[in-house]
Amino acid sequence: xxQNLSGKRVLVTGGTRGIGRCTVLAFARAGxxxxxxxxxxxxxxxxxxxxLKETGGTHHVVRCDVTDAxxxxxxxxxxxxxxxxxxxxxxxxxxxxxxxxxxxxxPEWRRMFDHNVTSAYLVTQAALxxxxxxxSVVNVGSSVALRGRANGVHYTASKAALIGFxxxxxxxxxPRGIRVNTVAPGLxxxxxxxxLPPAAVERIVGMTALGRIGRPADxxxxxxFLAGDTxxxxxxxTLNVDGGV
Numbered sequence: 028x029x030q031n032l033s034g035k036r037v038l039v040t041g042g043t044r045g046i047g048r049c050t051v052l053a054f055a056r057a058g059x060x061x062x063x064x065x066x067x068x069x070x071x072x073x074x075x076x077x078x079l080k081e082t083g084g085t086h087h088v089v090r091c092d093v094t095d096a097x098x099x100x101x102x103x104x105x106x107x108x109x110x111x112x113x114x115x116x117x118x119x120x121x122x123x124x125x126x127x128x129x130x131x132x133x134p135e136w137r138r139m140f141d142h143n144v145t146s147a148y149l150v151t152q153a154a155l156x157x158x159x160x161x162x163s164v165v166n167v168g169s170s171v172a173l174r175g176r177a178n179g180v181h182y183t184a185s186k187a188a189l190i191g192f193x194x195x196x197x198x199x200x201x202p203r204g205i206r207v208n209t210v211a212p213g214l215x216x217x218x219x220x221x222x223l224p225p226a227a228v229e230r231i232v233g234m235t236a237l238g239r240i241g242r243p244a245d246x247x248x249x250x251x252f253l254a255g256d257t258x259x260x261x262x263x264x265t266l267n268v269d270g271g272v
Contacts, residue, residue, distance in 0.1 A: 031256040033058030036110040038102075040064050040093050040150055041120035043071040045217035046167060049243035050117060050250050051075065055082040057251065059115070062106055064091040066120075085109075093120050093146040103153035112157040115254045118147040119167040121186075125178040136181050143185035147192060161204040163254045166193055167246070170211040170269040186211075190265050197263035206262035208253045213269025215241040236271025 037054045041047040042063025048071065051063040061079070065072055065088065072088055079086040087109055091102040106113050122142040126135055147166055158164075171179065172186035189209055197207040214223075214231050232240060249268045252258055 032251065032254065035059040035114040035254070036106070036112060037061045037115040037117065037254070038064070038106055038113050038150075038154060039117040039119055040091075040146065041066075043075045043088065046212065046215060046243045046246045047117075047119040048075055050119065050247040051086075052078060052082075053244070053247040053251055054115075054254075055079055055084055055086055058084070060084055060110060061086045062089055062102075062109065063087070064089045064093065064102055066090070066092055093150050094141040096149055099149045099153050102150070103157060106154070106157055112159065113154055114159065114162050116151060116154045116158065116162075116164045117167065117250055117254070118150055118164070120146045121167065121169075123179070123182050126181065127178050128180045131181055139181040139185045140188070143182070144188045144192070147189060151196070155200065155205075158203075158205055161259075162206075163258075164196070164200075164205065164207040165250050165253045166207070166209040167250070168209045168211045168265065170213045170267050170272065172211060173265075173267070174272075193265065194263050201262060206253070206258070208258075208262060209265045210246060210249045210253065211265050211267045211269070212246045213241055213267070213272050215243060215246060217243060231272070234272050235269070239270065241268060241270060 037059045039047055039051045042051040043065040051061050054061050076088050089105055092098045120142055151164055166189050168189040169186040171183050172190055175183050193207050193209045246268050249266055
């Protein structure tokens with residue numbers, strides 16, 4: 028059985044940079060129709076729009092603040108207008124920011140949870156009526172949720188919450204055949220990883236069985252697997268994509 032992604036209607040949040048961008052393009056090249064949403068205008072939006080045009084499919088790049096319920100409602104309406112629904116939702120939006128716990132203030136705690144957890148709640152709730160029986164929801168979490176990280180209690184807790192979100196929601200939507208899974212990347216070559224000191228990257232590589240950090244395409248491949256028909260009996264799972272840390 029192949030992935031059968033041709034013609035699938037896909038929404039990817041945080042779709043103009045890093046893992047999200049790679050995932051959007053992977054879906055488009057596999058024949059899916061994609062709506063990629065973003066928060067901030069700029070060069071990544073312009074270049075992604077151009078790359079999507081080159082695939083020859085029908086795609087849209089849409090601005091949305093996925094932490095705001097009214098904006099998310101507008102996004103869902105756009106999905107209905109453009110595609111008459113969705114087959115796949117990828118909750119990819121996420122933020123990070125190292126802060127020692129004794130210096131962690133409430134605004135930063137709320138910022139982390141708003142982007143990493145509340146956004147998934149808002150977008151998924153708005154998207155579920157658009158998904159047919161047999162649809163797929165894929166959340167992009169982090170393998171740090173299972174290990175913890177110093178100076179990242181808020182980040183770790185928010186990504187761990189996504190695992191619980193996945194495990195519980197799959198049981199509610201399972202009767203409709205809708206699957207809910209999480210992909211949990213390890214350190215991946217994105218804009219955020221570029222800010223890490225070389226010594227920190229080397230230390231993580233030394234802990235990784237495959238001897239390198241991840242690439243966005245590694246994560247996108249896992250997302251497409253969980254979105255497609257070859258994973259039709261997988262739900263509620265967290266798939267680590269961390270090279271064997």
